[in-house]
Amino acid sequence: MNIEVISNALAGSLAGANAFPDVVRLLTAEGVESYRADLVRLEETFYMPDGRTHVEKMDFPPRGIGEHFSAAEVVSAIRASQAGECKYPEFLNRVMDAGTTSYVVYLSGRKAIYFGRKGEFHVEEFPRAKP
Secondary structure (H helix, E strand, O other): OOHHHHHHHHHHHHOOOOOHHHHHHHHHHOOOOEEEEEOOOOEEEEEOOOOOEEEEEOOOOOOOOOOOOOHHHHHHHHHHHHOOOOOHHHHHHHHHHOOEEEEEEEOOOOEEEEEEOOOOEEEEEOOOOOO
């Protein structure tokens, strides 16, 4: 696990420079199996298949999280990100407003799960690659 690559991938995302597919490629190349973004603590934890982990603090301004989880608003933020209409900082603001307290990205499983305060969740499969 190359901590510098992981740290740079997160920093680039928070600066709006890295798109999600680029981050997936970088982390997958480093052997990262999954990662969890804790939006309450503003930390991301990266998990390796052998049990090793690494925690990175998110350089993102603390803010409140919406009281009610809205899967529709989470999906709207995801689609805007996929279309290149919003960068990672705006995406975070949008999913936090939608009541997301954390999300887990399963790189090997090709999906992300977004969680709300009361155990609500939304499962988002990665889009299929275009031929």
